[in-house]
Amino acid sequence: MSASMMQERKSGPALARPPQTARPEVQPVLSFAPDETIFREGGEARWMYKLVDGLVRGCRFHADGRRQIEVFHKPGDVFGFEPGLEYGLSAEAVTACTVLRLARPDLARDPHAAVRLCGYAMRALAAAQAHARLLGRGSAGQRLAGFLLDLQAEPRQELMELPMTRQDIADYLGLTIETISRTLGQFVRQGMLHLVTARKLRILDREGLAALCG
Amino acid sequence: MSASMMQERKSGPALARPPQTARPEVQPVLSFAPDETIFREGGEARWMYKLVDGLVRGCRFHADGRRQIEVFHKPGDVFGFEPGLEYGLSAEAVTACTVLRLARPDLARDPHAAVRLCGYAMRALAAAQAHARLLGRGSAGQRLAGFLLDLQAEPRQELMELPMTRQDIADYLGLTIETISRTLGQFVRQGMLHLVTARKLRILDREGLAALCG
DNA sequence: CGAATGGTTGATTGTGATCAATTCCCGTGG
DNA sequence: CCACGGGAATTGATCACAATCAACCATTCG
Incomplete structure (x- = not known):
């Protein structure tokens, strides 16, 4: 039981501000306060996110209470796309963050989107390999x-x-x-x-x- | 200088058998003997490979002589696709291997191929994250x-x-x-x-x- | 000003690396 | 078929590095 557990959710007092427009489907810009959760491991992967500003950590919580951070997302990164139906990692704001919420492209219908997604996936792959190299x-x-x-x-x-x-x-x-x-x-x-x-x-x-x- | 260095290339006596057909462009099936190199880190990434049978390791050699294996490829896996122009990892046969050599799809020209490639990349990403989790x-x-x-x-x-x-x-x-x-x-x-x-x-x-x- | 959080420093312990022999397979050739 | 040889694997003794446990500082915030 490490100090990682101390990393408590501060989700009580409504830190998540609502989208900054009256029509969220048009400008899905979201803000998150430090340590706020963007999505949780195991949750239904309905959206992808593009980080505009701030820093996001992608992490996982183990049964023994320890936490593992697998990736830090920097502005410009797209995260939250998954091969399956669920998020494989939790995403949390490290600093105050601004993100764009994106619809998951329907690849069967829009193969053009696959080209972009492919780029994101490859970049994420390179990052994951670099991380593994670091840890190895x-x-x-x-x-x-x-x-x-x-x-x-x-x-x-x-x-x-x-x-x-x-x-x-x-x-x-x-x-x-x-x-x-x-x-x-x-x-x-x-x-x-x-x-x-x-x-x-x-x-x-x-x-x-x-x-x-x- | 670890024992990893002992892992010597045995590329001397022509272990790579030629493609098993007279027209390599039609049936690019290749065989590799144990410890043979399929491609090298830093080499021009002209081909992708699909493993039919055997086991392949994706690895990297460090300046201090130690070797790091980042991934084991099992039959069915596609490997050797890269975001850039060069292979990021060396690929070596662990056991005797049979692989299919594939042309890199031109994504601009054939967005449909991007859907498949996307699937490969996502699976590779999941594998890399699982590895990082293991090492973490x-x-x-x-x-x-x-x-x-x-x-x-x-x-x-x-x-x-x-x-x-x-x-x-x-x-x-x-x-x-x-x-x-x-x-x-x-x-x-x-x-x-x-x-x-x-x-x-x-x-x-x-x-x-x-x-x-x- | 005091509490709380985050960060540093110190003493000790434990786990895995290292160095060093053996032993076990397994393929090869007599 | 068996003996032999060599790489792979196991086992042992010791050492080094990072984890752990425990105080102690420094900043920030209420």
């Missing part, structure tokens, strides 16, 4: 270094903000928050990065980090 | 139990053969061969399975194994 082996340092480099896609933007908590990172990398903290500290001591605050950091030695992950 | 966390026992249960898709066929080596399993689960061996031994001692030979086993307590993975 290697020390905490290798995983965390890979994670940080993946996160900073655009290179020259040297100051970067971590939108997620240590617990999120830990559940994504299959480590504990203590190990995340210590490993970050180690990177700092080695002069590879600088922690401005706990959530803002500057990568000083990109090469060095890259050398770690192999 | 949990003890060696949890990983191995999950692996064995996944492997035995058809339930009542109680005697099952492991087509791959311990090294393959280790590289798939992010563990070492010693740990695989010890964990299997532990399962045997707990009466959960019986090892007829190193490669043939019988699951005695399916429930127990399932209870482990969570």
Whole structure:
């Protein structure tokens, strides 16, 4: 029973604002507050979502109480398409989020939509494989270094903000928050990065980090 | 530098038999001997493949010499489709294999093919996520139990053969061969399975194994 | 200002990696 | 058919790294 369980739903006081138009079928733009659930694993997969702004985690809750984050969705990503009838993962807002709600295309009727969907699926596949690569082996340092480099896609933007908590990172990398903290500290001591605050950091030695992950 | 490096290519003495017909473009059926490479990571992704018989591993080789297996393909699986121009993974025959070589569909020209491709991609995505779930966390026992249960898709066929080596399993689960061996031994001692030979086993307590993975 | 949440740090333990021998298969050739 | 050889697998001893348990800081928010 890990600290992951503490990640409680805050669904009580109506955090989900209604669509920002009177005709939801025309502008299905939704907003979600941090830690709010967009959809749940096992629920009927009626909609797909396109993330406009914010960060979303795709995760799964295990019987023993631990949580596993399988993917972080960034703006532009489409998520929630499934081979079957049910969502395979829960989707939750990490930060405040704006999403577009999309109808699942009927592939038999609209084969053209399949081309787009295909692109989404392939990109999701690449991401899932990259994640598996990260987890597959290697020390905490290798995983965390890979994670940080993946996160900073655009290179020259040297100051970067971590939108997620240590617990999120830990559940994504299959480590504990203590190990995340210590490993970050180690990177700092080695002069590879600088922690401005706990959530803002500057990568000083990109090469060095890259050398770690192999 | 792990024992994975010992996994040497045996590409010297022409193991790849030619297509079994005089007109390869009509019946592109290929055979591969164990450990033979079907395609290599980084190579130009000109073809897709459908596995007819045998077992294929999709893997990646790291700079430090270790190997990571990301997926095992079973008969019926289609593999080798990519979002980009290059293969993201190497594909190697684990056992003797028969594969169909397929042309990459031109999605712009043939949107109907996109529907099929979409199905393949979604199935591959599900597999990749299942793999990430397996790796994400949990003890060696949890990983191995999950692996064995996944492997035995058809339930009542109680005697099952492991087509791959311990090294393959280790590289798939992010563990070492010693740990695989010890964990299997532990399962045997707990009466959960019986090892007829190193490669043939019988699951005695399916429930127990399932209870482990969570 | 005080509570709460998130993050860091320290001490200890446990699990799996590593190093090192054997043993077991299984195919091969005498 | 049996002996042999070599890769695969098991087993043992030790070590290293990350999990766990437990305080302790720092920020934010009411």
